[in-house]
Amino acid sequence: MVELKTPGEIERMRIAGAFVAEILAELREKAAVGVNLLELEMIVREKIRRRGAQSCYWGYAPSFGRGPFRNTVCLSVNDAVLHGLPFDYALCDGDVLTMDLALSIDGWVADAATTVIVGTPDPEDQRLVRATEEALASAIEAAQPGNRVGDISAAISAVARSHGYPVNTEFGGHGLGRTMHEDPHIANHGKPGRGFPLRPGLTIAVEPWFAKTTDRIVTDPDGWTIRSADGSRTAHSEHTIAITPDGPRILTVV
Ligand code: MF3
Ligand code: CO
Numbered sequence: 196m197v198e199l200k201t202p203g204e205i206e207r208m209r210i211a212g213a214f215v216a217e218i219l220a221e222l223r224e225k226a227a228v229g230v231n232l233l234e235l236e237m238i239v240r241e242k243i244r245r246r247g248a249q250s251c252y253w254g255y256a257p258s259f260g261r262g263p264f265r266n267t268v269c270l271s272v273n274d275a276v277l278h279g280l281p282f283d284y285a286l287c288d289g290d291v292l293t294m295d296l297a298l299s300i301d302g303w304v305a306d307a308a309t310t311v312i313v314g315t316p317d318p319e320d321q322r323l324v325r326a327t328e329e330a331l332a333s334a335i336e337a338a339q340p341g342n343r344v345g346d347i348s349a350a351i352s353a354v355a356r357s358h359g360y361p362v363n364t365e366f367g368g369h370g371l372g373r374t375m376h377e378d379p380h381i382a383n384h385g386k387p388g389r390g391f392p393l394r395p396g397l398t399i400a401v402e403p404w405f406a407k408t409t410d411r412i413v414t415d416p417d418g419w420t421i422r423s424a425d426g427s428r429t430a431h432s433e434h435t436i437a438i439t440p441d442g443p444r445i446l447t448v449v
Contacts, residue, residue, distance in 0.1 A: 199396030212446030261418025276429035288314035307447035308433035330403035348385025402433035
């Protein structure tokens with residue numbers, strides 16, 4: 196079921212979105228050579244606690260993971276791309292780190308992800324990260340009222356194709372609001388003009404992620420961390436947006 200949100204409800208998601216964006220911006224600054232992933236997890240945990248917000252991850256036990264999740268942020272390094280379980284690891288020069296965060300404030304959820312390169316970036320990694328950012332921008336541009344979910348999906352895969360990256364369609368974006376994962380599913384590849392109609396009040400997380408040379412994934416023995424099957428590097432960019440009568444509105448910005 197898809198629940199359309201009122202303008203007032205979207206404003207409440209916007210409050211959660213600003214906090215998600217604030218935390219991700221702080222993590223981008225903190226992520227440096229030698230910093231341990233567990234330090235980043237503790238920063239997020241403490242900020243959520245002080246704000247009186249709720250983590251959407253803590254205790255989450257979806258079918259795609261070995262629940263319950265016992266962290267507040269997903270940290271995925273290099274070939275890891277989704278649902279990375281924070282572990283005792285000090286970041287190295289050139290690491291590609293994706294940070295994915297969802298939380299709620301007063302019952303309203305926001306979800307966003309960003310990828311940062313630690314220390315000296317490899318130009319090919321930079322190209323990959325920028326491709327996911329470009330795909331996210333293009334997907335948001337396609338999220339106009341009157342369009343359909345397939346327009347968003349097609350926009351994402353078109354950018355991937357233009358850069359020569361394959362696209363996995365198992366994990367993608369999703370509706371959200373009262374909970375983190377709601378309908379509709381938003382695959383990262385699809386047909387323009389097809390799928391669920393984008394109506395004002397629809398709130399969705401759009402999340403292009405690419406691996407350099409494969410569309411296949413494997414799950415770690417930890418039961419959560421998803422990696423590219425061939426070990427190639429990955430990147431992921433995500434925003435929560437609302438469809439409004441005036442067009443798409445990004446909710447996960449400061
Ligand atoms: N935020 C992720 C998403 O975009 C979900 C992570 S679920 C977790 O859909 F349990 F792994 F944290
Ligand atoms: Co998401």
